[in-house]
Amino acid sequence: MSPAKKPPKSMPYEQGKWAHVFTRKPGERRYWLVKSEPDVFSFDDLLAAPKKTTCWDSVRNSGARNFLRDGMKKGDLVFYYHSNATPSSIVGVCKVVREGYPDHTAFDSAHDYFDPDSDPDTPTWFMVDVQAVKKLVTPVALPDIKAEPALSEMALVRVGRLSVVPVTEAEWETVLRMSGTTL
């Protein structure tokens, strides 16, 4: 570690392939998807949480961090996806109730996701708060997503590993329809 701390890196959003998700018209709502392993924190856990709300902490990937820090805005709607499940599925809808702020778990040396390179003055990692809105009537499983032509470009399937990904409005509507759910 160099004594002079480097500022957190950020994507050149203007040129990046995700540029469009960081800009919006006044009042425009954007859509996202977050992944969680149900054994760790399921959508039912979120529904049972105080105010049905949790901070989405411990994300340690810079691409996902950029979405959390700069992309997600209050009122944006978010699919809740169960990864490492059988089958992995989109199971619920939540919404952003607090915009990007430093992930305090990175500052805690006792925490599993402690990052000594992140400190409160120049935080590396960010999180948002999400609140459960509704459980899907029928979960939409990954094989069904892959089989649906309208979802062939979904970031969820095109880009692996990212625990926070954008969803287009058309994809949002398609998944909601497949789930038999109206908000």
Next chain:
DNA sequence: GCCAACGTTGGC
């Protein structure tokens, strides 16, 4: 700046 080694995510 290149790139090989390594670690992580997450599907299967």
Next chain:
DNA sequence: GCCAACGTTGGC
């Protein structure tokens, strides 16, 4: 448990 995809690290 295996492995593909890909981000990060560090040697050079």
